[in-house]
Amino acid sequence: xxxxxxxxxxxxxxxxxxxxxxxxxxxxxxxxxxxxxxxxxxxxxxxxxxxxxxxxxxxxxxxxxxxxxxxxxxxxxxxxxxxxxxxxxxxxxxxxxxxxxxxxxxxxxxxxxxxxxxxxxxxxxxxxxxxxxxxxxxxxxxxxxxxxxxxxxxxxxxxxxxxxxxxxxxxxxxxxxxxxxxxxxxxxxxxxxxxxxxxxxxxxxxxxxxxxxxxxxxxxxxxxxxxxxxxxxxxxxxxxxxxxxxxxxxxxxxxxxxxxxxxxxxxxxxxxxxxxxxxxxxxxxxxxxxxxxxxxxxxxxxxxxxxxxxxxxxxxxxxxxxxxxxxxxxxxxxxxxxxxxxxxxxxxxxxxxxxxxxxxxxxxxxxxxxxxxxxxxxxxxxxxxxxxxxxxxxxxxxxxxxxxxxxxxxxxxxxxxxxxxxxxxxxxxxxxxxxxxxxxxxxxxxxxxxxxxxxxxxxxxxxxxxxxxxxxxxxx
Ligand code: ADP
Numbered sequence: 001x002x003x004x005x006x007x008x009x010x011x012x013x014x015x016x017x018x019x020x021x022x023x024x025x026x027x028x029x030x031x032x033x034x035x036x037x038x039x040x041x042x043x044x045x046x047x048x049x050x051x052x053x054x055x056x057x058x059x060x061x062x063x064x065x066x067x068x069x070x071x072x073x074x075x076x077x078x079x080x081x082x083x084x085x086x087x088x089x090x091x092x093x094x095x096x097x098x099x100x101x102x103x104x105x106x107x108x109x110x111x112x113x114x115x116x117x118x119x120x121x122x123x124x125x126x127x128x129x130x131x132x133x134x135x136x137x138x139x140x141x142x143x144x145x146x147x148x149x150x151x152x153x154x155x156x157x158x159x160x161x162x163x164x165x166x167x168x169x170x171x172x173x174x175x176x177x178x179x180x181x182x183x184x185x186x187x188x189x190x191x192x193x194x195x196x197x198x199x200x201x202x203x204x205x206x207x208x209x210x211x212x213x214x215x216x217x218x219x220x221x222x223x224x225x226x227x228x229x230x231x232x233x234x235x236x237x238x239x240x241x242x243x244x245x246x247x248x249x250x251x252x253x254x255x256x257x258x259x260x261x262x263x264x265x266x267x268x269x270x271x272x273x274x275x276x277x278x279x280x281x282x283x284x285x286x287x288x289x290x291x292x293x294x295x296x297x298x299x300x301x302x303x304x305x306x307x308x309x310x311x312x313x314x315x316x317x318x319x320x321x322x323x324x325x326x327x328x329x330x331x332x333x334x335x336x337x338x339x340x341x342x343x344x345x346x347x348x349x350x351x352x353x354x355x356x357x358x359x360x361x362x363x364x365x366x367x368x369x370x371x372x373x374x375x376x377x378x379x380x381x382x383x384x385x386x387x388x389x390x391x392x393x394x395x396x397x398x399x400x401x402x403x404x405x406x407x408x409x410x411x412x413x414x415x416x417x418x419x420x421x422x423x424x425x426x427x428x429x430x431x432x433x434x435x436x437x438x439x440x441x442x443x444x445x446x447x448x449x450x451x452x453x454x455x456x457x458x459x460x461x462x463x464x465x466x467x468x469x470x471x472x473x474x475x476x
Contacts, residue, residue: 001031003181005040005201008047009194012040014201020177023090023321024311025355030088033177036202041169041210044198048140048167049216051195056137056165062191063114063163069190071107074100074155074183081151081182086312088178089150090320090358091275093313103155103183106441106458110159113460117164130474135467137165138242139218142211144204144232146224147323148278148380150176154183156441157221158197160462166219169198171211173224175323177201204228212236219243221457221465223280226378226450233453244454244465246280246446248378249406251436252399253283254421256392257291259411263433264292265299267411271435272384273307273362276320278327280451281407281429281437285375286386287395293388297366301346304362310353322358322381331360331381338365338374343385370398378404392417400426406447407436428452 003020004011016035022028034040074081082097091099119134143157154170161168172180184199200207212220212235219242222232229245236243253271255264271283288296312320322328328350335348348363365374365385374385389395399408408425411433412418418432428447429439439445444456455464 001178003031003033003177003201005034005036005044006184006188006197006199007040007044008198009188014040018174020088021324022087023323024087024313024357026357027355028087030084030178033174033181034201036200036207038206038210040202041171041200041207042214044169044200045140045211045214045216047195048169048198051193052137052139052167054193055162055167055196058165060114060117063165064111066190066192067107067111067114067159067163070186071104071111073186074104074107078104081179083313084178084182085150086320088176089147090312090323091278092317092320095275096312099149099152102441103151106152106155107159109442110163113160114163124473128475130476131471132474133469133471135164135463136470138466138468139166140216141166141168141466142217142220143168143170144208144211144220144222144224145170145172147173147175148275148280150179151183153223154180156445156458158183158187160466162192162196164463164466166466167196169200169211169217171200171202171204171207174203208232209235212241213239215239217241219465222246229453242454242465244457246452246457247450248404249280249282249447249451250285250376250378250402250404251281251283251407251409251427252285252287252402253409253436254395254399254411255286255288255292255296256395256410256412256414256417257289258413259292260413260433261292261295261299264296264411265303267409267433267435268300268384269303269307271409271437273304273319273382274437276322277362277382277384278323278380279437281439283409283436284379284384285370285399286384287389287398288386289389289391289395293386297364297386300364304347304364307362309351309359309361311355311357319362319382322360325358327381328358328360331379331383334374334377334379334381334383335363335365338368338372338385341372341374343368343372343374348383370401376402396421396424400424403450404447405449406451407431409434409436428456
């Protein structure tokens with residue numbers, strides 16, 4: 001399979017290509033992706049810029065039909081797309097199919113939103129004058145996406161961008177070209193005018209700056225690492241370009257003495273280790289009060305012993321491989337750092353399976369304190385640590401003592417503590433007796449502090465980023 005860039009309504013060859021490797025079995029090469037250069041990106045931006053005015057004038061019905069077509073096809077093909085996703089990214093097949101379905105649902109949601117675009121009509125404070133407030137498209141939006149949700153994250157940026165009348169240039173992550181290509185192929189048959197949607201493969205450091213620096217691109221939505229996000233925000237700041245960032249997390253899961261132990265273990269294991277811990281919403285700090293601490297740790301360790309790590313497409317697998325060798329090395333390094341800093345580790349070693357892949361036993365690091373590196377820096381792998389605290393007040397203080405603020409969870413049967421936590425957790429999303437990861441597609445997603453920047457993604461709140469507001473005064 002050759003994954004080509006899609007520019008101005010045509011598939012675009014490049015001389016250079018890079019293999020798409022299955023992390024469960026490195027002998028399985030799914031295809032080869034084009035490695036685009038700055039000139040390809042410039043062409044895509046020109047195509048988007050040329051098509052933006054026409055799409056901005058499209059009717060809600062035209063936009064609905066396009067988005068509904070894309071959503072319907074993704075949903076109808078969720079098993080096949082989910083398998084492709086699991087093969088190239090390494091999450092298990094049920095997780096892959098679930099993510100594909102979610103991408104379809106996102107397009108369906110925004111298809112509906114095209115018919116619900118409203119404004120405000122107000123009376124002026126001056127007599128006889130009317131005021132109306134409407135939303136217009138931003139223009140050309142550049143979308144930069146990571147490898148860990150290869151179809152859902154592109155979907156949750158592309159769908160609102162198109163629904164609100166913008167032209168798009170998508171730059172997906174290098175490790176997952178297959179899903180981006182499949183999505184572009186569906187979009188290419190959706191009835192969208194040529195040039196409104198463009199896909200450019202290539203290295204972030206090469207094609208990214210062209211996208212961010214272009215004066216024809218009006219806004220950038222980025223999901224990825226903190227370092228890249230900060231650099232993009234600084235560049236957009238200099239150009240006064242609208243920017244939205246979703247970055248890392250060091251998400252806490254607080255477990256109080258009065259928690260239901262089974263729920264606490266389920267929620268913590270799911271939040272920390274499913275999708276191989278490669279979610280920005282993963283629970284990486286388990287903050288546990290002393291009365292339940294030992295019971296909780298023993299129960300989590302027992303659960304981890306019963307989880308199968310293996311090939312993402314096998315039925316018996318609970319946890320697939322890490323995405324690539326570099327990420328696996330980073331995960332193993334953090335286990336070493338945690339041990340040297342005084343943590344006690346169970347699991348956390350590289351595993352051999354009957355295929356060559358990037359397998360790692362889930363790691364639980366106990367006896368840690370919140371100032372250790374393992375509790376300050378995002379690992380992005382199947383690694384979680386336990387911090388023992390004396391009571392709820394200390395748990396909340398530790399939960400909030402981080403530079404991140406994406407998702408915070410608590411397991412408790414106390415309404416008082418749950419209510420207090422919802423009000424006082426410094427995070428964009430709060431979960432009570434639920435995993436920190438795993439969110440709905442129709443409500444806002446995003447964080448506070450170092451996790452996010454700009455307005456929220458998803459749900460009706462996405463309008464804030466993908467439109468600009470116009471206030472018009474009329475004296476009839
Ligand atoms: P990760 O370490 O998880 O891959 P990155 O932030 O490096 O996170 O990558 C997220 C996305 O940002 C990818 O699509 C990547 O190609 C892109 N990217 C990387 N460097 C740059 C850059 N300098 N400018 C724009 N995009 C970039």
